[in-house]
Amino acid sequence: MGTRLPTLATRGRRAMRGLTLIEFMIAIVLGMILVAAIATLIANQSANRAELDRAGKMLENGRYAVQTMAEDLMMAGYWGELSAAPGTATAMPDPCSTTIAGAGNLQEGTALHVQGYNAPVTLPTNLAVCVKNHKPGTDILVVRHVDPDTSAVEKTSGCTAPYSPCVDWSKLKVGQVYLQTGLNSSGTALGWALATADGSTDSTTFAKVRKDKTTGATPRKLVVHIYYIAKCSVEVSNSCTDGDNGNPIPTLKRVDLGVTSNAPAMQSPITIAEGIENMQFDFNRYTDTDKPAAADVDGSALTFANWADVKSMKIYLVARGTEKAPGFTDTKTYVMGTAGAASAPSGDEGYRRHLFIQSIRLINPSGRGT
Structure with missing residues (x-):
């Protein structure tokens, strides 16, 4: 008896039986590899985007900080129609004073269109009245003029x-x-x-x-601005110990002369830009022949008698990210003018940083030659 050939129905059943177990397992593995690859790609893109956002925010904060101070400094020494300051200093002005007449007060303070404090570790007693939580070792700048907008x-x-x-x-x-x-x-x-x-x-x-x-x-409003770096952005009970949810962010702040209870008063500090870690200023005095000095100075040796000779200056500002960058260690040094080189503080090497340098001509006093 001959071999029985499979019928058409039998051949159809065999052709329709589907995947084997091995084929099914291979398909699952390939699918998992594909999903893992896509997930890795998305994660990398997300991490790169987060890093770009952090870097962009850092650069934006640094630029804004420098721009804010530069625009204010370009108005320094503006006294309306006067060709000279309305006051003559007989003592180093008190930036926190709200009294008009007398040695070191507002009227005499107009003689110093700019006034700097070189990297104080401990604030002078008079300055500590209105400057709070200053970051030791960073400069403080006072700018004086009147408001051009009346x-x-x-x-x-x-x-x-x-x-x-x-x-x-x-x-x-x-x-x-x-x-x-x-x-x-x-x-x-x-x-x-x-x-x-x-x-x-x-x-x-x-x-x-x-x-x-x-x-x-x-009349024009008298403007007194004090710029400094605070140890945190948002204080807790007037302290930076637990500020910024336990992760203090160094922040450029400003104290303004204003009004409280219908009387002159230095106002509470306002935030200019977060993530400003270091700030140093160099000043250049012009001689009697109206020429710049051979070298910039940090201001520590300037007195009430010669601060008025400052006609130009430089800002050195280090901005850092407000969040650490995963896997990053900052080993750079940042040249800060006469203050020398700065580097990341111990324990904070995980933040990215950028150095900003801005030269500024003080237009009003230099234009008058006074």
Whole structure:
């Protein structure tokens, strides 16, 4: 009897029987390898994006910090129409003072358009009044001028032509210190008045006038800014020990002269930029022949008698990331002018850093040659 050939139905059943166990296991392994590869790719892309975000934030904070100070320094020594500061220093000014007259107070302070403190480890007693949680070893800078924008105290209606806008005495802020520059009532001499607005006698306290000898000259707000690096961004009970959720972030802050309870007062520090770890300033004095000195100085040897000679300066600023970069160790050194080289503090080598250097000409005092 011959061999029985498989029927059509039998051949169909064999062709439709599907994958074997080995084929199924191979497919699973290949799928897992593919999924693992995709997951690794996504994880790497996520890590790279996070690192780019950290680096971008660090650079943005550093640039903003330098730009903020540079723009303020370009206004340093601006006193309206005056060609010289309204005060003459007889002592080193107290940056935290809110008293107008007297040695070392606001009026005399105008003689120093900039004033620096070279890397103090412990703050001077007077400066510690308004500067809180300063990071030891970093510089402090004081900038003084008047506000060029007077729109907050002016009006456009009821002004004498062509002096529009003109001062609106009701808009002066009680307790704010203003500098008014203008002519005396007879129009024979240019003068100034530095006083605190009281809301009732301001039009007589600030009696300087414009060229028509009648229209009151507009007072300008006196600006005193103190820049420094704080040990943290957000304090806890006025301390940085537990600040920033236990991971203190060095932060550039600024203290401003303002008003509290209708009286002049240095305000609470405001944050300029987080992640600013080190800041040093170098200054250059111009000689009697109006030439720059041969070398920059750190300001430690300058006195109340020669700070006014400073016409240009340099900012050296190290910005660091607010978060550590996984697998990164900072072994660089950063040249900080006369302060020498700086490197990552012990234990903080895991943060990326960038050095910013900015040269600034102090336009107002250098333009006047005074």
